[in-house]
Amino acid sequence: MTVLSRHSTSQGEIVYTRCLCGSVGVRLRPGTTQRPPHEVVLAQGPSAVPLPD
Template identity: 50%
Template sequence: MTSTQAAACPHCGRPDRGEPFHVLSRHSTATGHTQWTRCGCGSLQVRVTDGCGTRVVSRSGPAATSAGSR
């Protein structure tokens, strides 16, 4: 996964604050919350919510699809 400063997914262009994304897990931290989410394109994202708001701090590329899984 890589760190991000973008306001949109670099793989599909969806805005980070927009839908669709699917929350995989949510965890409380000392300063707020951490969420693991999956973008509509399949990119895994780590979202942090704290006093500065919500932002994507790390993301992977979209999940690879195989011909056998169709």
């Protein structure tokens, strides 16, 4: 998974990622002291589809 960008918010950190299949996801990493730390997947797109020749 590749991190595309990170943004601090009042709720924690929003992280935009791209997986090896090409799907783009949005994750929230809450800014809490909870253990273990957790993240919430807010959105995950479908796998990338190759363009026709």
